Every structure is written in C-alpha cells, then in structure tokens.
Amino acid sequence: MPHPYFLMSLLYLSLVALAALASILTGLEIIPLFGSLKWLRVHLVTLGALTEIIFGLAPILVATARRLPRPKIRWDTWLFLNAGLVLLLIGIPTITRSLIVTGGTLIGIAVILLIKQLIDLRPAQASSKNAGLEGRKFYITGLSYLILGGLVGTGLWLGWSEVLHIASPIEVHVHTNLWGFAAIILAGLLVDLYPSFANRPLAWPRSIPWIYWSMALGALGLISGPWLNVSIFTVVGLILHTLGSILLLVIVVKPVLGDRRVWTPGMWHLLTSYIWFFIPVVVAPLIVARATDFPVQEISGSGGPILIFGWILQFGYALVPYLFTRFFEPNKPARLGGTWLSLVTVHLGGILFWVSLFFPNVEPVSRALAYGFWIVSGLPILISLWGSLRSGLQKVEESQAVSLEE
Template identity: 30%
Template sequence: MKLHTRTNPFLLMAGLYMVLGVLAATGKLTFELGLVEALPRLRWVTIHFVTIGGMTQTVFGVLPRFVAAVTDGSRSIHYRNRWLQWGALNAGYPLILIGMTAGSATTAGTGAGMVLVALVSLFVTLYRLRPASNRSGGVGRYFRTAPSFLVIGILAAFGMLFGIHGPGGYFGSLEAHVHANVWGFLGLVVAGVLLTVLPRLLDVPLRFPRLRVITYWGLTVGAMGLVAGPWLARHEFTIGGLAMYVLGTTALLVNVGGTYRLSERTWDSRFVLVLGAYLWLLFPVPWAPLVILFPDAVPAGAIETAAINGLVFGWMLQLAMAFLPVVAIAALQPSSEFIGAIPDATEEGSSPSWLQVGSVNTGMLFLWATAFPPVVDVASLLTLAGYFLITAAWAVFVVDLWGALVGRNVVPRHADESPSG
C-alpha cells in the first residue's frame, strides 16, 4: 500500500530544518550580543541545519525525479525504498545533532550510520533509474556520481568521531568531510540541476552543451583531489584538485551566463543569487594555497572559518533562496511532469527580493572581512552585523519556502503517484 500526501515529506523536513536554522542563527546573534552564554557547538549545529537539514533533505527528495526526467523515463520509482530513506535519514539526523551537542561519539556515530543506510537505499533507487538509452545529454552522470561523495563524507565523519584518521590527522579528516559533502556531493548536484533547469526556465537551448563534460570531470576529479589531499596530507593533491575544480566551475558559469544572455532576459534576483553563490564558493580559492603552504604567514584559522561560512551561508543558502521554493511547488506535480512544471512554478512563486540579495551578500562580506588583521578591532561588530543580515534574509526565505510548501493550489496528483518520488 502506498502512502499519499500532498507535499513531498523530504521537502517538509527541509523546511522544518531551515526554520530551526534561523532559530540557531538567532541564537548566535544573542551570543554575540552577550545576552546568553556560549551554547555547545552552536556554529556547527547551525551549519548542519543547512547542509544535512536543508540541502541533503532536498536532494533526497528530488534527485530521483531529476534522474528519471533526464533519462528515458521508462523506469518506475520504488516508493517503499523512498519511505525507508526518509525514515532512516530523519531518525539518524537528530541523533547526529544530539551526539554533537552532548559530545557523545556513540550517539552521533549511530545517527551517521542511519544516514548511511538511507544513502545506500538512495543508491539503489538511482541505479534502478539508470537509462536504457542515453537521453540525458551527459547530465544524468552528475546525479549518479554525487552520492558517492556523501558516502566518503560520512566515512570521514566516522573517522573524526572515533579517532580513525589518515596521515592528515583530525583536521585532515575534517577538511575531507567538508570537501566531500559540499564540493563533491552538493557541487555535482547543483551543477546538474542548473544545466537541466536553466534552459527550461529561459526557454532557450543550453549555450555550450560540449562544456558539460568539462564541468563534470573538472568537478569530479577536483573534488577527489580536495578530499584526498587533506586526508593524506599531500598538498599537491589538494592544490591540483582545487585547480581542476575551478576549471569545472568556470565551464559551468560560462554555460550559465551564456544561456542567460542567449535568452535576452534582463537581470533578475534568482540569477544574481546564483552568481553571488558562486562568488562565495570561489572566493577562498586565491587564499587556499597560502593557507596550505604558508599557514604561519596568514591568519589561516580565521580564513578557514570564513571559507566554511561562505560555503554554507554564501553558496548553499543563496542557492536555496533562488530555487528551493520553486522546487517545492513543482514537486507537487507527478514525477513525469516535475521538470516541466518548474517554469510555471517560477511564475507562481514569489521571486526573492533584491533586499534579500543585498542582505545575504553584504552579511557574507562582513563575515569574510573578519578574517583579515586590519579589521581585528571591529571584528566582533562585523560578525554581529554579518549574522544579523544573513539571518534577516534567511527568515524571509523561510516564509517564502513555507508558502510554497503548504500554500499553493495545484493540479491533483495521479492516483499512482507518491510525493516521495
């Protein structure tokens, strides 16, 4: 028997965790104001509300639909596996948070194990959707490769929890964990989504289709280097991986910009959010070799903190602002109509305001500024202002997201559809 609900349950959980993320960011503000004592691991909990809580829930919710849409469309989605994924992911994630805040490696490790079970089940779902013919134009490989990096990221997390490290030690495992989850897993998914959705949104063909292969291999090989380098303490792997990743990202942005110009559209807030997101993804690149090779000559710790903030609040949060409400509306349609519904969902949903665009990017500018010695005297004030601006934009986004999740009238689903597809 299939369960039928109006809204994709993964996206409902993504919306819930985005609300919790706003509350956690507000808690960070109260701490910066001196109104409360420091809360255990508040920064990392806030980050995980965005990563596993928001983005990973969304990826689990819609990735099979994207894979089905860009392949031959003849394979059916096994909904029993989808509910197993939802249950394991949402039982495991709270255990990770509890284990992090309580300092219990066993609790966090149990939660990570359950997330790994959900991920293996997702692999099975994606494998069953593999194309019988090549209609994906090369984009399907992005979606099928991406979860492999999340597996690596979870294994690196196990290493941190139980003291099992490579030559790079604890911090090598931490960097491998972040790089695998963000630059590998989410980076490939986002690239595949942009290359799939953008031509449909703009009603033009992809400007440079041959660049898709450069983007795929640049991101994939680059992410491998960024994971292996810190774990093995081999700087040449890290720097080489970074160079490959920049190559792949540049090819992606050339395609995004070229396709947008081909449409002759005027600039809109969603497009600027995407550009802003990739600005903060790439902003650490010039500093990375200095941090790796000359850590005593630069404020390495402050730069690494700012870089992680940029990946989460600058890159991921802006992409969520640009597309998550749209995806939530389109996901109310049957799987076969999902991607085709995205342009209409864009028209139906409210566009992000220019105030949000300015607020989140100015906030990130302030947070990055705190990494450099000339502003050390006002670093606390800049941190406070940065978190305030980001939290304000985040709160408006959460209102828009929940309006998309529960406030839209859509065509009823076909009788054989499940929201977890």
Template identity: 30%
Template structure:
C-alpha cells in the first residue's frame, strides 16, 4: 500500500492560486465599477500566479523531478528543504506587502530572503542530479535566470539601472523570470511528463538539446538586450528563442500523435499556453523599432497578461492536479512512473476550461488595439470573467487532487524524502 503525504510547497501554491482567483474577482469588481480601484492590483494578481503559484509548485516538485529523470544516490536534505520553505514563505509576503504599500525597504527585505531560499534550492538540485542528461541541464540552468531576475528587481527597487534605464530593468526582470527560469523548467517538465501521460516515448529526443540551447541562449539575449538598450541583441535572442520553442512544439505534437492514449484537453491547454507565449513575437520588432506607430504600452500589457494568464495558468491547469496527486502517493518511487499510474484517477480538464481561458485571453489582447477603444471596457470585463471561470474550475480540481493525495506521515518526512 502506497504511503501518502502532503508537500507543504504545494499547499502554499494552492493557497496563492486561490488568493489570486480572489484578486481576479477584485479586478472584475473594479472594472464593473462596484468598488474603487485597488493599488497595484494587476501586479499583485500577476505575482500571485508567478511567485505565489508556479514558483511554490516548482520548489516543491523540482527535487523529485530531477531524481526521476536521473538523479544521484544522494538523498534530499530534509532540513535544507524546510529552510527553503520557511525562507520562501517569509520573503514572499514581504514582497507583496512592499508592492501594495510602495515600501522599498520591505520589498527589498522580502526579495533578499527569497534569494536565500533560491540559493538553497540550487544546492539541492546540484546535489541530487548528475551531469550529462539532456533534460537535467534545463533544471540546473533555470534557477540562475531567477537569480538574475531577482537582481533586476533589486535594481528597480533601488533605482540602479543599466543603459536601458528603468524600463530596461523591468523587461530584463520579466524576461529572466518568465522566458528564462519558468520557460526552461516548464519545457523540461513538459518533455518529461507528456510521454508519461500519453503512455509513450518522446517522439523526437534529438530535439531536446535544440530546445535547451534555443531557449537558454535566446533568453540570454532577451535579458541582456533590454538591460543594455541594444535592440539588435534583443531581436537576435528572440529569433534563437523561437527556434528552441519550435523544437519543443514539434516534440509535443509528435509525442501526442505517436500515442494511442489520447488526452486532447491537456494537449489543448499546453498548445493554447504556448500560443500566448509566442503571440507577442511578431509584435516585438514593431514595439522596439517603431514605438510611435503602434500602441507599444497596451501591447506590452497584453503580452504580460498572456504570459501569466494564457501560458502559465494553462500549463498549471494541465499538469499541477495530476502531479500533486502523484507526489502524494510515495516519494520512494519514481514520480514520473506514478504520474502514469494515477493519470486515470483524476478528472481531466474540461473543454470549458480550455475554451474560456483562451477566449478570455483573446479578448484581453484585443484591448491593446486603438480601434477597439469603444468596447475595450466590455472586452476587459468579459476577458477576465472568462479567465476567472477556467481558474475556478482549476482551483477546485487542484484541491480535490491534494485531498486525494493526503494522509498521515511524520513531519520530518513531508519534504525531506
């Protein structure tokens, strides 16, 4: 009989995703005129998904994923893992408080504590994974982009910038965290878990290095270009990034078609997510080179919304419930194998989720264009409402998975196995 346990990182991910849903409800109330505008509500909502949901989940699952792919015989240090959890969940609320109150000191203190948690996570990953495996390289490199993203955030808070100034620091911060850190980890996780869910082998393993180098080198250009105010470096990074992403998408579709076990809704969420990741690509040259001829500001807002609500949220919908259920069954077994065994035990995402989140995101993107101004408020309200529907169904599915994975276990075993 398999042991069950609750991963405290995953519990916090669920709490922040639930609070993020409430923040979306607040956004809807503001847009509909029911309440006054709340300070920095949009950025708070975004960070509920990024650091609050995705980063908590990734902190929780990374050691198990690296071990499943090809870890060493060294066990995870349970004490270090608890310190990671304590530091991450002490620092992150300070960041949120600092953002909401415009307190630089509080935000800097929170970011410093989170940086400490990240340092401990990097040590854990390097201790429990070996060199040489193509997918492990993703996990070993990815956290360093988050380090760069946090350092860029320090620059924004302390008014210390490179040649690109404040807005260059913002772009470097977003690109490092999303296009670097999260994208590398998501790519490796998709390439690991999709074959398990579809009960088949990865269709094009030779493309794994192509995706790694494309995303890694592309993200370097996307971070360095804005910070240095060198558009040619940004454009080169974007072109290389697209090559890596195409390799990933070819593997996703090829793996699905080589399988006899169809999960079209999860595939729809994954492909829908990557649609909103790449959708800003054709607009990027216009924003960089001709900012006066296109609505650069609204396009950048729509692009960030797409990365968070279109890409991250859909990938969380596709994988987080099933991985949560699998991780609760036993840390003594291979996590990827357990994902295969429990996939049939969990309710699949619904077409309502797939449709509402993507139509909602399309509505938010439309508001970026001046010709839509007469109905922009209606589109914004409708877009967030549709995203909220998908988000609510996802949160319900997540908590059910966590409940089904729960059981008694000694506290020292919760995150140290």
C-alpha cells in the first residue's frame, strides 16, 4: 500500500504553504531572505510531493495494468528516498554542500531501485494487450531524467559542470526536472488514471506511443540545447515536447466534450494547469532570439513559481485528493479534487506573478499577492487531504480495536 508515501507527500504539500508564506514575508522585507528559498520551494513540490506520489503509486498502476498481484511496499526504497529528501531539504536553504551531495545520492539510489522494480513488473505473457497503453514507459523515462537532473544539480556543488562541458548547468538542471521528469510523469498518470476518474477511455489510444516519443525526445532536446549551447536543439525539443503535450490534452478533452457533469472544478484544475505549462512556449523564442525589449532574462530566471504553483501543484489539486479518497476512504466515491475558490485563486496567483515579471515597479506587492492567492487556493485541498487521512487512520484503529475484542 502507498500510505507511507502519501503521508509524506501530504507533509511536503503542507510545507509548500509555509514556504509560500515565507516568500511573502521576505518579498515585503518583513523578514530577511534566508538561504536558497527559491530552490527550496521548487524541490518541496517536485522532489517532495510529486516524487512521493509517484513512488507510492507507479508500482501499483503498472501491476494493475499488467494484471499482476499488487506489489508490497519496498521499505528500503522508502528509507533511501525519505532520508535523502530530509538531508537535501535541510541542505538547500542552509546551503550545506555535504548535506546536498549526500541527500542527492540517497535519492538517486531510491530512484534506481524504483526503476528496477518497474522493469521487473513483467506480465506472464510477453504480448500484453495493454502494453502500449499504460504509463510504465512514461514512469521509467521520467525517473531516468530525474537521475540525470540530480547528477547535474549535485554537480553544481562539486564542479562537474566544467568536467562534463555543460554550458548552462542550472538551465539543464531545471529543464531535466521539469520537462524531463515532471511533465513525462504527469503524462503517465493521465494515461493510467483517466479511465477511472473520467469513467471513459482516452480518445485515440494509438496516439499514446506518439505522445511518449514526442515528449521523451523533446525533453532530450531541451536538455542537450543548453548543455551544448546549441539553440536549435532547444527549439526542436520545445516543439516536439509541445506537440506531444497538446496531443495528450486532445485525447483527454475529446471524450468529455458535451458532458457537463464531468466539468467539475477538479477537471478544470487538471486541464487549465497546462495553460501555465505552455507559457514558456511563448517566452522561449524571445529568450533564444535575444531581440526584444521584454526582460527575458528576468522571465527566464524567475518564472519558475508559475510552473510550480500554476502547473504542477494545480495538477495535484485535482489528482491527489482523488488518490487519497481511493486509498484512505475506499468506500467513498472518489472524485477529482478542488473547489471553485481554489480554481479562481490559483489562476489569480499565476496572473499576478506574471505581471510582476513585466512590471518591476510593482514586483514586491504583485508577488506577495500572488503567493497569498496560491496559499488560499491550497487551503481547501489540504483540508480535504487531512480529512481523508484522518478518516483512513480512524478506520484502522477501529478494525484493530475489533480484532483485540475478539
């Protein structure tokens, strides 16, 4: 069961809210800026919450798709991952090199163990009917990119960038973790979970391999471009990745067109999160061309929170409550999470943060308001998740009490 991973993901999501509050206070100069707060926010979402979810869920989804027994939790993998995360998330804000390197190494070991577990989940017959329609290859590829991103990120503290001839190591690290790891992992979750939460199959299932290859090769281009300082690789990679992502959304949206019952706040969260994912598609040509009056360097360097809060976290607003209900409250109908309040405020936060990139004179207030709206948007989600967890733990206590009485 993925309960230990889900519990840790909930803890990291709660810490994201605290990190957002710290961003408001530091942005308004109420408290001094400490350490690498910007990178702490990013890693709480990507390495914290998202990684915990995929570690707990991927083996179950792959085993289910291949009609295999549900795998037992690997406590060695759980220990490596969470020990590494604790060390890394302490090392990042304190800028402690030894903790960052040790934490990154432990996380890398955990990722390798998970990849091996997913590879070993083979059906009895080699020709599985669902082999081309499942998210397994998305998970393995996304996790492989996570290893690469971790190596580059750790190398920032060890001087590997010069040895590996990486022209823009921070850009490579960001592209690997966002377009390589996060985007491909979320695509795999949509492929596997869409039929259960939408109660219908994806449109055009034969397009899924095309989506996979387009996103996987696109991520490779987005990484190799800044690595080798060859802009054409970045452009081609961005085009391929974008085409694959658009096709993914098409096969998600097409089956539910015209069915008003499906268009809940959760479905809107899931789909409109990709608005903020596609923002770099508009900005990237400006950055590559270097021929505009817009502050492209500022947009490129400081636009990360839009991807983290507007895209990844909002995607989680829809999917994580659905997963918590399925695993902690199995007798209750599972629905995509989110409310109209969370939907409106999360997008207001994205708009305000985007405004701050173009109008430096209002940057402190605009960003403070953005983080404030993002905090408000997450409160209904956190309340829902803690409620599901409490309900699940209560049922466990009740069952244990009954067994003791017998």
